[in-house]
Amino acid sequence: xxxxxxxxxxxxxxxxxxxxxxxxxxxxxxxxxxxxxxxxxxxxxxxxxxxxxxxxxxxxxxxxxxxxxxxxxxxxxxxxxxxxxxxxxxxxxxxxxxxxxxxxxxxxxxxxxxxxxxxx
Ligand code: 5GP
Ligand code: ZN
Numbered sequence: 001x002x003x004x005x006x007x008x009x010x011x012x013x014x015x016x017x018x019x020x021x022x023x024x025x026x027x028x029x030x031x032x033x034x035x036x037x038x039x040x041x042x043x044x045x046x047x048x049x050x051x052x053x054x055x056x057x058x059x060x061x062x063x064x065x066x067x068x069x070x071x072x073x074x075x076x077x078x079x080x081x082x083x084x085x086x087x088x089x090x091x092x093x094x095x096x097x098x099x100x101x102x103x104x105x106x107x108x109x110x111x112x113x114x115x116x117x118x119x120x
Contacts, residue, residue, distance in 0.1 A: 007052045012104035016050055026080070030066060031073045033109070042112025043083065047073045047090075054103040056094040070107045083111040091119070 007013045014020040015034060022034035025045055036044040049066045053059060059067065071090070078084040088111035093100040 010052055010104050011102055012046075012048050012106065013052050016048075026073055026077050028069075028073070030069050033073055033077055036108070040108075041110040041115070043081065043088070043110065045077060045109040047077070047107040047109055048104060053105045055100060055105060056092065059105075070105075074107060074109050077109060078111070081111075087111070089115045 011020060015022045015024075016032060024032055024034045026033040026047070030050055031047060032050060033045045033047040036046055047070050049070065051066065053063065053066075074088070074090050075084075078088055088109060091108045091110070092105065093108075
């Protein structure tokens with residue numbers, strides 16, 4: 001289990017409910033996206049499911065659709081914000097070794113500068 005197993009103590013669930021402020025840049029019935037509080041690139045958004053899922057490890061086989069919707073949101077935000085070209089990166093950290101600190105899955109969307117590979 002992750003560190004925030006309860007929905008009520010989950011920071012990102014509290015952003016969804018509006019109890020915690022965020023700069024929301026995209027939303028639909030399944031997904032919201034908001035700017036990261038500590039941006040690592042000129043554009044750094046977090047795309048999250050409206051439903052609480054702690055990490056990739058907690059995904060069920062029936063979650064295929066919601067995972068796809070996170071990527072479709074990335075596509076739509078890139079188009080909306082005008083960086084489909086030259087491009088962007090999406091990344092999802094899973095658990096401590098990868099640097100996951102918030103245990104509600106989120107796709108990082110980074111753009112606006114050259115992004116080195118491999119990442120740290
Ligand atoms: P992780 O390290 O779990 O992959 O990513 C968590 C991200 O959430 C970090 O990039 C961090 O800057 C961001 N973050 C943490 N607290 C807040 C917050 O209160 N508001 C927003 N908008 N982002 C946050
Ligand atoms: Zn949550």
